[in-house]
Amino acid sequence: MLADPRGQSVRPSRRCNTTIARMLSRSGVIAARSIWLVQQKAALSTSSVRNKSYELVVVGGGAGGCATAAKFSSKLGKGKVAVIEPADMHYYQPMWTLVGGGMKTLENSGKPMSKVLPKKADWIKQRVVSFDPANNKVMTDDGQEINYQYLVVALGLQLNYSKIKGLPEAFETPGVGSNYSPLYVNKTFESLKNFKQGNAIFTFPATPIKCAGAPQKIMYIADEYFRKNGKRDKANILFNTSLGVIFGVKKYAEVLWEVVKERDLTVNLRHNLVEVKPDSREAVFQNLDKPEEFKTFEYEMLHVTPPMSTPDVLNQCAALVDGAGYLNVKKETMQHVDFPNVFGIGDCTSLPTSKTAAAVAGQVGVLRKNLGAVMAGKTPESLYDGYTSCPLVTGYSKCILAEFDYDGNPLETFPINQAKERRTMFHLKKDFMPDMYWLGLLNGYWEGPKYMRKAMHLGLK
Numbered sequence: 001m002l003a004d005p006r007g008q009s010v011r012p013s014r015r016c017n018t019t020i021a022r023m024l025s026r027s028g029v030i031a032a033r034s035i036w037l038v039q040q041k042a043a044l045s046t047s048s049v050r051n052k053s054y055e056l057v058v059v060g061g062g063a064g065g066c067a068t069a070a071k072f073s074s075k076l077g078k079g080k081v082a083v084i085e086p087a088d089m090h091y092y093q094p095m096w097t098l099v100g101g102g103m104k105t106l107e108n109s110g111k112p113m114s115k116v117l118p119k120k121a122d123w124i125k126q127r128v129v130s131f132d133p134a135n136n137k138v139m140t141d142d143g144q145e146i147n148y149q150y151l152v153v154a155l156g157l158q159l160n161y162s163k164i165k166g167l168p169e170a171f172e173t174p175g176v177g178s179n180y181s182p183l184y185v186n187k188t189f190e191s192l193k194n195f196k197q198g199n200a201i202f203t204f205p206a207t208p209i210k211c212a213g214a215p216q217k218i219m220y221i222a223d224e225y226f227r228k229n230g231k232r233d234k235a236n237i238l239f240n241t242s243l244g245v246i247f248g249v250k251k252y253a254e255v256l257w258e259v260v261k262e263r264d265l266t267v268n269l270r271h272n273l274v275e276v277k278p279d280s281r282e283a284v285f286q287n288l289d290k291p292e293e294f295k296t297f298e299y300e301m302l303h304v305t306p307p308m309s310t311p312d313v314l315n316q317c318a319a320l321v322d323g324a325g326y327l328n329v330k331k332e333t334m335q336h337v338d339f340p341n342v343f344g345i346g347d348c349t350s351l352p353t354s355k356t357a358a359a360v361a362g363q364v365g366v367l368r369k370n371l372g373a374v375m376a377g378k379t380p381e382s383l384y385d386g387y388t389s390c391p392l393v394t395g396y397s398k399c400i401l402a403e404f405d406y407d408g409n410p411l412e413t414f415p416i417n418q419a420k421e422r423r424t425m426f427h428l429k430k431d432f433m434p435d436m437y438w439l440g441l442l443n444g445y446w447e448g449p450k451y452m453r454k455a456m457h458l459g460l461k
């Protein structure tokens with residue numbers, strides 16, 4: 001999922017091929033055309049043996065893809081559903097916050113993909129390199145053409161670390177980590193352990209990201225770690241965020257402002273990380289309100305949340321995406337706006353909610369009903385309310401369980417004030433949620449807490 005920045009804007013309209021688009025911009029039209037011809041010839045020569053057809057193709061075997069494949073392969077039967085997913089390992093990414101804080105290991109957070117994808121679905125262990133929605137097919141990087149009757153796109157988000165100047169090199173040096181990648185998450189805890197004195201800086205980029213709480217959760221964990229280890233008086237802790245608020249939902253933001261005040265944490269709003277200078281251990285931030293202004297901070301520790309986008313193969317497919325590069329689906333039904341046989345789930349979609357695995361759980365039931373309806377020739381009628389959740393871990397034993405809908409209205413499961421820091425919510429996050437993910441969500445059983453919430457509130461919410 002790590003990727004280089006896109007640097008071009010060529011968008012073949014009918015068929016969306018990343019390789020072709022890159023070459024058009026880099027080496028010129030003639031070179032690209034000749035290679036395109038070679039590609040087409042190669043594809044044609046192998047097409048008779050390499051074409052496959054499925055009733056449903058799921059692109060991406062992460063949280064959303066795996067759950068979708070589990071649901072529909074059990075409904076449609078063996079051999080009817082394919083999942084296209086190149087990764088060997090499936091990670092429970094929400095655990096990486098705890099890995100960065102030394103509470104869990106990276107190994108605890110992953111399982112082989114072969115163990116989590118449903119047995120009744122065919123796993124095509126390849127990367128999708130182009131979509132052809134007008135002709136109901138996708139191409140994989142080994143030249144296979146996979147035809148479908150229905151398509152679910154669940155490609156997640158791409159981490160664009162290299163959009164920050166000097167950052168790839170900085171990851172090679174001590175003190176720089178990122179909970180967002182299995183490559184760098186262990187460096188976060190190393191940085192905490194090796195911290196001596198100076199600035200500990202936590203960043204939030206100027207793009208939508210997955211789990212918008214994670215960039216600050218690790219700051220609260222660091223604060224408690226430094227206190228427990230006698231280093232807090234030597235640490236100046238800063239949250240430099242591109243946002244103009246500490247958190248998007250007022251009810252939880254108010255409590256978080258109290259937490260940062262009480263723990264002497266500095267929040268710098270509208271600060272966007274643009275460069276890291278590992279030799280001088282400096283991080284450069286742009287003032288988003290005065291873009292000509294840049295401010296340099298020295299760091300002893302730097303935790304970077306990278307800019308993110310949908311994977312290039314998707315954002316370069318003009319037929320499928322909105323202006324911002326997200327799979328263009330209807331907000332309520334999750335059906336594509338132009339292709340009724342295409343649905344989306346999870347982080348790569350245009351659904352205007354906070355991107356989390358909890359949101360995926362809230363979407364799975366809607367997708368089950370709506371895609372099922374379309375397969376049966378009916379109109380999709382189930383409506384997604386934008387349910388999402390962010391367990392805002394605020395240390396080694398406390399958590400605020402934020403849950404809310406499209407409009408930022410709290411949609412809390414328990415009949416207590418969830419904006420309060422609580423030990424019970426911390427254990428829910430640390431000890432209970434991983435099983436809900438592995439056993440419930442990925443097997444297609446967990447569709448979010450809607451019915452539990454209703455029961456807990458005596459049917460009133």
Ligand code: FAD
Binds near residue numbers: 063064214346356
């Ligand atoms: P993913 O699970 O990321 O899956 C996308 C899949 O697509 C991947 O398996 C990838 O290999 C595959 N793929 C990519 N490109 C291609 C291609 N070209 N062809 C085929 N396959 C491809 N969520 C919560 O609910 N609570 C939390 O507390 C929480 N904390 C988080 C903390 C961190 C540090 C991180 C990183 C995430 C956190 N999340 C949390 C967010 C959660 O993990 C994601 O929102 C969730 O995984 C999204 O599911 P998805 O299926 O959309 O994408």
